Amino acid sequence: MHQFIILFCSFITIVNTARLISYRPNDYFNITNRNIYWSFGYTDPTDHLSFQPYSSYVNSVYGNPIYSNLQVATMSGFSQWCTSTTLGGLNYVNNGCIGMNSNNKTDIDFQNEFYLKPGQLVFHPGFNNAHACIRFTVPLAGFYDVEGVFFSPGPPNAPNGNATTDIHLSINNVELRSLWINQNSGMLIFRQIYLNVGDFVQFEIGWGQNKNYYFDTTAANITIVAYS
Numbered sequence: 001m002h003q004f005i006i007l008f009c010s011f012i013t014i015v016n017t018a019r020l021i022s023y024r025p026n027d028y029f030n031i032t033n034r035n036i037y038w039s040f041g042y043t044d045p046t047d048h049l050s051f052q053p054y055s056s057y058v059n060s061v062y063g064n065p066i067y068s069n070l071q072v073a074t075m076s077g078f079s080q081w082c083t084s085t086t087l088g089g090l091n092y093v094n095n096g097c098i099g100m101n102s103n104n105k106t107d108i109d110f111q112n113e114f115y116l117k118p119g120q121l122v123f124h125p126g127f128n129n130a131h132a133c134i135r136f137t138v139p140l141a142g143f144y145d146v147e148g149v150f151f152s153p154g155p156p157n158a159p160n161g162n163a164t165t166d167i168h169l170s171i172n173n174v175e176l177r178s179l180w181i182n183q184n185s186g187m188l189i190f191r192q193i194y195l196n197v198g199d200f201v202q203f204e205i206g207w208g209q210n211k212n213y214y215f216d217t218t219a220a221n222i223t224i225v226a227y228s
Helices: 065-070
Strands: 020-023 038-044 047-053 056-058 078-082 097-101 108-110 114-116 121-124 131-137 142-151 164-171 174-182 185-195 200-206 218-227
Touching: 047 200, 097 131, 121 131, 121 200, 131 218, 142 164, 142 174, 142 200, 164 185, 174 185, 200 218
Parallel strands: none
Antiparallel strands: 020 218, 038 047, 038 131, 056 078, 078 097, 097 121, 108 114, 121 218, 131 200, 142 185, 142 218, 164 174, 164 200
16 A cells, blocks of 8 residues: 655745834924934034034024024025024024925925925035034834935026035944035935944035035935834
């Protein structure tokens, strides 16, 4: 008598069930949400870990007497993080600034320097080349995608804008990559890099090759995606 053993092979499809979590600084820009993942401040251009958070936040520069040169109706809804340390120049941009069009109903613009769609984030270097810095603090160890797209946000009649800046991406005190913005655009992208809890991912902006901070408002579209 012969015994036949029949083996049944089961084909199991393994589905990647990793959950993707996106972090955007735009979603944490206001005074309530700051320091939940994202922080806004400035650094010394020679030291990524010299980060100091901005101390001043305004919902709209329009109507605020501190921002006397920004009192144009087209700036209604432009919110901003900055500091007021007196070093010279305009007080609120001495150490750079980070702003956003928080008006979800209309575009805003300022004297042909920039033109921003609703929700658009921008940053600007400071007097003496202080670097405005957008910092992400890693909440959980794991793999992350890091992506930043930057451009000079000119108005419709001059879409290339005026920004001439340098952008830097660093993790802790190690710079990964940098680029120049010269009235154009650029990207800094790293895929599936491993980050530890408490690591700092930073995007910083300096005053560029012309070594002055005038008309250097630069748009930033930043997303960090966690694989959990």
